[in-house]
Amino acid sequence: MCEIAGLRLVDGASRPRFEQDRWVFSGLADAHRMMSDHEQIWNFTWIANPRWRVVAKEILLAMLAPQYEAVLECSHALRAARSPRTCFNFLQRYTEWFNWLTKQGITALEDVTQEMCERYLEHYSWSVPVRGRPRRRLEPYSTVAHVRILKLIAQYKELLSSDSYETGFVPWRGKTATQVVGYKSKGPNLTPPVPDSMLQPLLATCLYFVNEVGPHLADLMDTARTSRADTTASGSITLAHLPALRQILALMRADGEPLPAVDDVQLRKRSTLEQEGPLKRLGWEALARTVGARRFGDDARRRMIPELITLAAEVGFEPPLARQAAAIPRLVDGELIPWTSPLAEGDLVFMADHAVTACLVVTCALSGMRTSELLEIEAGCRLPAVATPGGGRRFRLASRLIKGQKFGGVPDEWVVIEQVDRAVALAERLVNRPAGEALFGTIDLAGRLKNLRGWLERTGNRERWGLPVLPQGPLNARMLRRTLSLAIAERPGGLLAAKIALKHISVATTEGYAARPGGSQRLFHAEIEEAEEAHHVQLTVQAFRDVQAGRMPAGPGARGLIEAFHHVDAQLKDAAGTDPKVLKDDRHLENLLRKQAKTLHVGPANFCWFRDPSKALCLRLAGTPNATKPLVGMCDSARCPQATHHPCHRPVWAGQATAIDVFIESPRVAKGEKARLVPERDRALRVVAEIDAAQAASVGED
Known part of the structure; x- marks a missing residue:
């Protein structure tokens, strides 16, 4: 299959064959990150009628390989190759169509009539039933594919070997799929911009996270990684380690230093056995690292419990990290405060994850990149800044352009402002991934912001840092892209965008979109x-x-x-x-x-x-x-x-x-x-x- 379609495979990958009922494309060398794992597995057994599985296979292969000799002889075949991701979506539609026919008692495509096609389209023109909610009619662009796959069977009639429509039958003859459903692709952009009431507090919060909290958080993450690396090869605390541990505990008692506490998530998961009651807040792993070990052995743990209970009654518990946090100015009034309260290791991981969310929001909102382009941003994507006349600098990100390009996309560069470059640099430090791996992973802004909003309120960090309340409301990368385009358009000369006061935001961003005529940048311009x-x-x-x-x-x-x-x-x-x-x-x-x-x-x-x-x-x-x-x-x-x-x-x-x-x-x-x-x-x-x-x-x- 891949040889016919011209799809490159990585070494050792499985090679799907036409006669198989399950095509696995998980070894595609050019697969972009918008293509999920389930889209790489094509299961034709979902189609109940075995004859129609062959029909689907032949049409999808013809769409993948329009230059294949047998396809070239088909007079009405599509001549532009479709990507595997597009073909997988067509497989889903064919599964719905063929199984719908099976439920109607149809066993041969020659029995299909125009009336059946119209009933099928009407059936799939409504939303999936949800208890307590009325069904709604779908927008025309959601139903175009249902009509298109029906018409493709007639287009590829010369190619089909197992079954086909009756000779001369074409669903909705004389009309295109878009005309059938009434879809007009040249209409206005329907994506709503993000309202200012939501955008301003969102950017204020994320920029504060990146500029003020982020550098200290990244330093603490580096320290924690070094500490973990030093104890990776170490074993458990044994009885032989206890004298050294007792010396450390004596110093803690003398200085009034609290015992290391565990994070709240682990605290809720802990057992509530009676003998562990007084020490259920104790971070055993953090205490073990004070003597260069990874954990407590069972014997050492039992031996130290009485002493630790006594010490805990005197000094209490406190998370071990950032007990002497550096001061940063609050956003609301500039008052200097510690950048964080003491953290356990689990708290640090959660904070770093939310900081990466802030970096993603800044990158998405101030660069105008599509979701597919954000997904292609990799660790090490920051290119050297270019000096400009007057002492300024231009910052660049390397990504890939996916939309409208051959399968896998083409390399692309984006000119961004300094704040975006700083956000990407912070994200690289926080995730600490090798060069070439995806930097942000998922681009689910709605889910990420929901978690960020809850974490800010739950931990009290929103009030600590003097941040505005993040309003509820829909948000995605497309809305942020639309907002940026409108902001640029409504400024003098269409160049000076200023949702927030940043250095030459519109000039740098517009330069990025104008750098590749004919590509996504031209479309955005x-x-x-x-x-x-x-x-x-x-x-x-x-x-x-x-x-x-x-x-x-x-x-x-x-x-x-x-x-x-x-x-x-x-x-x-x-x-x-x-x-x-x-x-x-x-x-x-x-x-x-x-x-x-x-x-x-x-x-x-x-x-x-x-x-x-x-x-x-x-x-x-x-x-x-x-x-x-x-x-x-x-x-x-x-x-x-x-x-x-x-x-x-x-x-x-x-x-x-x-x-x-x-x-x-x-x-x-x-x-x-x-x-x-x-x-x-x-x-x-x-x-x-x-x-x-x-x-x-x-x-x-x-």
């Missing part, structure tokens, strides 16, 4: 541009509504914008004469304003309506009059004839004037510098006055 266009239409409609209500814009380009909006308003009034409903139709208004919206470029303190490049002040100053986009960073909106100021821009200009006043009044600023700042302040105040005057005029007219 197209999604950004689509969202940016919708946002610009929304801003243009709002500006039009303001003019309709008498709230006029200010700035050099205000007159031209008002005239354009009056022209659109006249078109609406003309349309109202023939169809009164048009005036209430926002879609019609958006269509009229779409051309105007395409000229809009959002600046931090103005709107630039870039209709005529020859009039753009920034292009004239830069000496590039033929450019197709304005240079927003060089914008002087107080003088540019295509710039407008709106009420939403007033706080920016007023804030600039206030900030300049602080420098002018400061005795530390040189007189020459103050003289240079005065015109800047006057310009800001003039813009504020113009905005206020425009609003006052509209109020006066009302």
Whole structure:
């Protein structure tokens, strides 16, 4: 099978053969991590009718190997190879279809009719019954595969040897699978973004974990690993070790040092035998390591119990790790606190696991990588940082691009911001895996965050570190990717994303998506541009509504914008004469304003309506009059004839004037510098006055 399909196998792997009813692909050399273990085992015995097992085998082999000689002779066969993961999903659908026919009493495919196909599709167009809940109709994209596998049997009729449809029969003849179910693949992105009420506390918590707690936690993990490695070859404590142990216990008594305590999980699992009652909190393994052993022998344990009970009554118990923890600032108020309370070894493992979750969230939220790409991140994936002009650095991660590529994917690189590089570096230290192994393992963000939320509350670390409460709600990698794309789109120029204030987050991230034209990065950039266009239409409609209500814009380009909006308003009034409903139709208004919206470029303190490049002040100053986009960073909106100021821009200009006043009044600023700042302040105040005057005029007219 693998030889025909051109699939590479690792040395010693099993080689599935066509006549077998169980194909095992667990030895595929190019299998990516999105392909789970159960998807690598194809069990055709799930199909009740033995004749139809052969049908499924022949179709799936043809999809895996479209260049095979027998498949090339099939005139309607698919010519692009499908991946083993896709074919496994088709096997599941064929199992459902064939077993459904068996339940209907059908034993030969030639008896299949269009009416049966429609009944089958209707049956699988509804959700699985759940007690106490009504069934719901599935979305069209969930049922396309059910139609597709039915039509494939007709497409591969020339190839099938055991059974096939009646000659001339094609389910839903003349219609594609998507047309049958009404699925439109070019619709809007339905993935919802993560709301700010959830995103902000989530990123604040995870970044605090990575930046403040993580370095100390990684150091403690290194120390614990070294301690375990030193005692790996050691045996149990025997009677011969007791004198040395008693010396250590004497020092603990003298210093008032508590005995090592076990973690809460182990405490709950412990036996409650009477003789162990007073010592059930004792960490026997941790105490054994104080004399270089792994555990207590039975004889030594029995001999030491009375002495340990006496000592425990004097000094008590406390987890042995991080008793003198370094101080870190609380997130909420900056107060210095120990980074953790004392930990047992089990507590340390749990904390490290939750820290890896924080690293995963930061990487996912601030890089925009897909789940398949996150899964391909390996230990040792961080590439050397590249210096950039101005003293900055670009950080890169090596991964693999899976979607839309040949089976196994292709190597890919992602340019990320420093916080992502730091999170990946921390995760590498915490998991301590050899280079080439998966770094994060599962990408189940919903389950991981549920555990993180419960652990923060249960241990009291959320209050200790001054972290916000993590709200409940759905979350996955796709939602975080969608959120990042919208954040980039809605910032000035579509480049400055700022869900949180980090170093050049949008510039570095966008550079990563633009680095490989034609790949996933280009698709993500197209999604950004689509969202940016919708946002610009929304801003243009709002500006039009303001003019309709008498709230006029200010700035050099205000007159031209008002005239354009009056022209659109006249078109609406003309349309109202023939169809009164048009005036209430926002879609019609958006269509009229779409051309105007395409000229809009959002600046931090103005709107630039870039209709005529020859009039753009920034292009004239830069000496590039033929450019197709304005240079927003060089914008002087107080003088540019295509710039407008709106009420939403007033706080920016007023804030600039206030900030300049602080420098002018400061005795530390040189007189020459103050003289240079005065015109800047006057310009800001003039813009504020113009905005206020425009609003006052509209109020006066009302």
